[in-house]
Amino acid sequence: MGAGHDHGQQAARAGEKHRGRLWAAFGLLLTFMVVEAVAAVMTGSLALLSDAGHMFTDVLGMGMALAAITAASKASRAGQRTFGLYRMEVLAALANAVLLFGVASYVVVEAVRRFGQPPEVLARPMVVVAVAGLLANVVAFFLLRAGSRESLNVRGAYLEVLGDLFTSVGVIIAAVVITLTDWWYADPLIAVVVGLFILPRAYQLGRAALRVLVQAAPVHLDISVVRAAMLGVDGVADVHDLHVWTLTSGMEVASAHLALERDADFAAVLATSQRLLRDRFAVEHATLQAEPAEPANADDVCHGSGW
Known part of the structure; x- marks a missing residue:
């Protein structure tokens, strides 16, 4: 999203x-x-x-x-x-x-x-x-x-x-x-x-x-702080495959996978997470993927990237 x-x-x-x-x-x-x-x-x-x-x-x-x-x-x-x-x-x-x-x-x-x-x-x-x-x-x-x-x-x-x-x-x-x-x-x-x-x-x-x-993280952002802030969003159980980089001047972008708690509101978590990235870290473009923290079967597990 x-x-x-x-x-x-x-x-x-x-x-x-x-x-x-x-x-x-x-x-x-x-x-x-x-x-x-x-x-x-x-x-x-x-x-x-x-x-x-x-x-x-x-x-x-x-x-x-x-x-x-x-x-x-x-x-x-x-x-x-x-x-x-x-x-x-x-x-x-x-x-x-x-x-x-x-x-x-x-x-x-x-x-x-x-x-x-x-x-x-x-x-x-x-x-x-x-x-x-x-x-x-x-x-x-x-x-x-x-x-x-x-x-x-x-x-x-x-x-x-x-x-x-x-x-x-x-x-x-x-x-x-x-x-x-x-x-x-x-x-x-x-x-x-x-x-x-x-x-x-x-x-x-x-x-x-x-x-x-080389798509290094912006010097003014600490990725561990970004991850901790996203973990603090209600309904988020885990954050992985988090990437933040600069596309050009004034355009920071991010992508991440959010593992959601069982009763989490899917739309609310995504909206809150994007608002957090925008307002606190000035990351205007964020692509977030939500998934259940406890999938019903193995096929629903996100294996993440190989790099």
């Missing part, structure tokens, strides 16, 4: 309602990504190139997020796609994390190589472009802040913009140091710091996406 309302559309709206802000941030950062890439080539700055590279992953990640949100909101659950395309959001977030990790690793390796003989860079235009990039990231940061609490995809874009904020600050610091002291090591040094700042955030995002893909 499943919950009787459209959980899929409710989950899809977690990302869809922030789509306008995501589009605005996408356009803004796309523009400044091009500006920074051109400026990095002109000035010879690795720090500025790292900022442009990071901004590239922002733009690409937001593009994937927009595509995933659009696909999920319009996907039909008919035919073989019984849950629609909601996992597209999680796949996009994982790809985003991989891209972040790759760019950060490249910047760190290239910066270490430059320590041997740091090239001269044009610091003044580097400052101007970095300040403009910082302002663009501040605007994008506030555009995505609210949505980051509700959608894994928006959260990925938000984390990238947050990292890019620090990247822009680092580039400004490097440019000022070079302008005042001609200490060219500031450029690769800041690039290393920025790369090391990005890496753990890429890991955290990838880990969150992988937890969803």
